[in-house]
Amino acid sequence: MPHISLKNLSIAYGHHRVLQDVTVNIPDKQITVIIGPSGCGKTTLLKSLNRLLDLNEDVKVTGDVLIDGVNTYDGNADILALRKKMGFLSQRPYPLPMSIYENIAFGPKVHRMSKDRIVQQINDLEGRMVQVPSKKNGQMDILVESYLRLAGLWEEVKDRLHTPASRLSIGQQQRLALARALAVEPEAILADEPTSALDPLSAQLIEKQFKFLKKNYTIVVVTHILRQARRIADYVIFLYLGELVEHGPAEKVFDNPSDERTRAYVSGEIS
Amino acid sequence: MDLRKFKDTFSTLSIRLSLVFVNTLAFVIAIILYIKAKPILVKVSLSHLLFSTSWHPIRGDFGFFPFIIGTLGVTAIAMILAVPVCLLSAIYLSEYAHKRFRAFVRLVVDILAGIPSVIYGLCGVIAIVPLVRFLGQAIGSPTTGYSLLAGGIILAIMVAPVIISVALEVFRTIPQAARENSLALGITTWEMIKHVILRSSLHGIIAAIVLGFARAFGETIAVLMVVGNVAKIPDSFFAPAYPLPALIANNYGEMMSIPLYDSALMFSALLLMLVVGGFSLAAHIILLRIERRGYA
Numbered sequence: 001m002p003h004i005s006l007k008n009l010s011i012a013y014g015h016h017r018v019l020q021d022v023t024v025n026i027p028d029k030q031i032t033v034i035i036g037p038s039g040c041g042k043t044t045l046l047k048s049l050n051r052l053l054d055l056n057e058d059v060k061v062t063g064d065v066l067i068d069g070v071n072t073y074d075g076n077a078d079i080l081a082l083r084k085k086m087g088f089l090s091q092r093p094y095p096l097p098m099s100i101y102e103n104i105a106f107g108p109k110v111h112r113m114s115k116d117r118i119v120q121q122i123n124d125l126e127g128r129m130v131q132v133p134s135k136k137n138g139q140m141d142i143l144v145e146s147y148l149r150l151a152g153l154w155e156e157v158k159d160r161l162h163t164p165a166s167r168l169s170i171g172q173q174q175r176l177a178l179a180r181a182l183a184v185e186p187e188a189i190l191a192d193e194p195t196s197a198l199d200p201l202s203a204q205l206i207e208k209q210f211k212f213l214k215k216n217y218t219i220v221v222v223t224h225i226l227r228q229a230r231r232i233a234d235y236v237i238f239l240y241l242g243e244l245v246e247h248g249p250a251e252k253v254f255d256n257p258s259d260e261r262t263r264a265y266v267s268g269e270i271s
Numbered sequence: 272m273d274l275r276k277f278k279d280t281f282s283t284l285s286i287r288l289s290l291v292f293v294n295t296l297a298f299v300i301a302i303i304l305y306i307k308a309k310p311i312l313v314k315v316s317l318s319h320l321l322f323s324t325s326w327h328p329i330r331g332d333f334g335f336f337p338f339i340i341g342t343l344g345v346t347a348i349a350m351i352l353a354v355p356v357c358l359l360s361a362i363y364l365s366e367y368a369h370k371r372f373r374a375f376v377r378l379v380v381d382i383l384a385g386i387p388s389v390i391y392g393l394c395g396v397i398a399i400v401p402l403v404r405f406l407g408q409a410i411g412s413p414t415t416g417y418s419l420l421a422g423g424i425i426l427a428i429m430v431a432p433v434i435i436s437v438a439l440e441v442f443r444t445i446p447q448a449a450r451e452n453s454l455a456l457g458i459t460t461w462e463m464i465k466h467v468i469l470r471s472s473l474h475g476i477i478a479a480i481v482l483g484f485a486r487a488f489g490e491t492i493a494v495l496m497v498v499g500n501v502a503k504i505p506d507s508f509f510a511p512a513y514p515l516p517a518l519i520a521n522n523y524g525e526m527m528s529i530p531l532y533d534s535a536l537m538f539s540a541l542l543l544m545l546v547v548g549g550f551s552l553a554a555h556i557i558l559l560r561i562e563r564r565g566y567a
Contacts, residue, residue, distance in 0.1 A: 052454065055447065055450060055451065057369060057370055080459065083457040088452065090448045090451050091448070093452070094446060094448040094449045096453060096466065096470075097471045098466075106466065110456070110462055177452060180452075181456070184456050184457060
């Protein structure tokens with residue numbers, strides 16, 4: 001049973017139906033890319049996974065979004081725990097109004113992570129990481145450094161950890177957002193066109209980071225850049241006008257689509 | 272020269288001139304007030320004017336201290352009452368309320384901001400003065416109700432629309448990505464407000480408070496109607512006070528035969544202007560500091 005699965009999900013804003021009857025399982029520890037023309041419901045689908053949709057007004061959701069078997073739209077669902085499980089990157093990164101260091105430490109601090117938990121977390125990371133910092137510093141320092149390394153940002157910021165995060169370039173801010181999201185130990189990372197505001201080099205870094213992270217995290221990326229989808233996708237979900245047209249392994253959808261609309265989209269006839 | 276170019280030159284010039292005119296106006300007013308206040312500044316020391324409590328115009332004794340205390344008192348009460356309530360209201364409207372409700376309240380707040388201050392004064396006399404009288408009697412300090420507290424309450428009500436609408440505007444300019452990014456970490460709405468929304472908008476919150484302060488500090492007629500107007504340092508919230516603007520409004524043109532009276536009032540007007548100006552300046556400097564730190 002995958003971590004994330006959708007059953008008959010329909011979403012409407014007021015009377016405007018955005019998604020209709022979407023049923024799909026999102027494979028664990030792969031990069032799933034949601035593609036489709038703009039306005040087809042990609043972002044809505046993504047934000048339904050961590051209930052960020054709640055920020056919009058007049059949203060009506062029917063059907064199930066099952067995260068680890070729990071329907072998140074069930075009235076009793078623990079939304080905070082759910083969101084903690086699902087890291088999120090928005091189109092434009094938003095550095096929290098604090099220092100680079102505090103941006104990473106913020107999540108663990110707010111969640112009152114115990115010292116033991118942090119040590120445990122660092123040990124877990126050690127298994128996954130290329131390099132783990134020396135342990136002469138305090139736990140939080142090690143944690144911050146570890147996540148900055150994991151997001152591929154450490155080398156660029158190690159000398160200015162206590163300067164405001166807003167001074168970073170936008171590409172760095174997006175990797176900071178990634179590190180910040182990872183620091184609360186999510187199982188999945190949801191990214192909403194994470195490179196659309198970035199320069200090509202920064203975008204490439206983010207893609208590289210996703211490929212690196214998929215060993216341990218389930219990653220869902222919304223993009224309207226077909227070439228990006230081809231570069232990073234293991235699994236593809238194609239939405240068209242709110243309808244789930246096709247989903248399957250990347251090679252299948254890109255090279256041998258079964259629906260005419262998918263073929264037209266991936267060949268660039270419609271966009 | 273062709274007509275289009277002429278129009279362009281002309282409009283540029285008039286825009287510049289308007290700007291210069293508006294900015295000069297403040298200086299001209301300050302200079303006029305200073306010139307008019309000169310006679311008393313020459314005769315009486317500044318420290319006596321500011322810190323003497325003795326107010327006997329006929330004897331040529333002008334101590335503004337009771338009036339300064341009155342002004343500071345009503346303003347302080349107003350800000351203490353208004354700022355927390357207004358910020359919480361603005362937070363509610365921005366972060367919790369449905370947008371239709373928000374639009375409705377915005378309209379109401381705009382209407383409140385536009386009500387002439389004399390009407391607030393009347394409401395104060397009808398409602399707040401008796402309320403304060405009742406309150407004073409209830410806690411054992413008899414009062415007429417015309418008091419420092421009544422002045423403070425009426426001012427708090429008057430500055431509320433200003434603070435609410437500016438603060439709301441500030442909160443709404445924070446990009447939605449700020450909310451998404453922070454809530455996605457699994458934090459509560461209150462944690463988001465405290466750590467992200469309020470910190471991101473520190474800048475604008477200070478601006479909102481300064482605008483409210485400026486309005487409260489200089490408000491004349493509504494305060495004058497409820498504050499009692501007794502030239503004595505108030506010894507409790509329930510005692511009458513006499514703020515500077517009320518002093519000027521009550522007496523200018525009335526007792527001008529008394530020597531130096533005219534000049535004394537001009538001095539108090541200058542004082543009022545400098546304090547409001549100084550406060551705005553201080554706020555600007557604070558804002559610049561915050562900006563340089565880069566957190567806002």
